Amino acid sequence: MFRIGNGIDFHKLIHEPFRPLMLAGVEVKSEYAFLGHSDADVILHAVSDAILGALSLGDIGQHFPDTDPSIKNMDSSVITKKCISLITERGWKLVNVDCTYVGDLPKINPIRSELIQSLANILSLPLDCVSIKATTSEGMGALGRSEGVMVMATVLLEKSSKK
Numbered sequence: 407m408f409r410i411g412n413g414i415d416f417h418k419l420i421h422e423p424f425r426p427l428m429l430a431g432v433e434v435k436s437e438y439a440f441l442g443h444s445d446a447d448v449i450l451h452a453v454s455d456a457i458l459g460a461l462s463l464g465d466i467g468q469h470f471p472d473t474d475p476s477i478k479n480m481d482s483s484v485i486t487k488k489c490i491s492l493i494t495e496r497g498w499k500l501v502n503v504d505c506t507y508v509g510d511l512p513k514i515n516p517i518r519s520e521l522i523q524s525l526a527n528i529l530s531l532p533l534d535c536v537s538i539k540a541t542t543s544e545g546m547g548a549l550g551r552s553e554g555v556m557v558m559a560t561v562l563l564e565k566s567s568k569k
């Protein structure tokens with residue numbers, strides 16, 4: 407028994423040297439940051455939404471509304487770990503995660519292995535079950551003008567043998 411889920415998230419990029427730029431739980435050195443109510447970790451949000459999708463449990467906006475003052479500047483790994491606990495509670499197990507990042511800034515290549523390591527750690531998955539790919543929109547539209555980034559994530563769940 408398997409289940410698949412996909413998630414997509416966008417965040418606006420702002421010039422803000424004093425706000426940390428968070429990606430997959432890693433604080434990336436940059437003069438830019440993502441705008442958002444929580445820490446705006448676009449990779450963790452897309453992965454969390456994909457997990458909720460696989461479980462048919464709505465989206466992260468329902469579970470973590472951006473009107474909730476308690477999640478202001480919140481570490482998004484808390485959101486992702488909550489989604490992982492929902493997988494376990496319902497008798498499923500996460501198999502693998504594949505993410506595609508679309509954007510020009512920040513560049514993913516130089517930090518890819520650090521991001522994968524961090525995401526694998528948050529998801530309690532082996533490294534070879536976590537993928538982060540990157541592409542650009544070839545200069546087209548808002549993403550091409552580096553006004554923000556988009557991440558798509560796909561997750562696979564399988565029925566846990568423990569339940």
Ligand SMILES: [Zn+2]
Pocket residue numbers: 415416417442446447448451
């Ligand atoms: Zn988000």
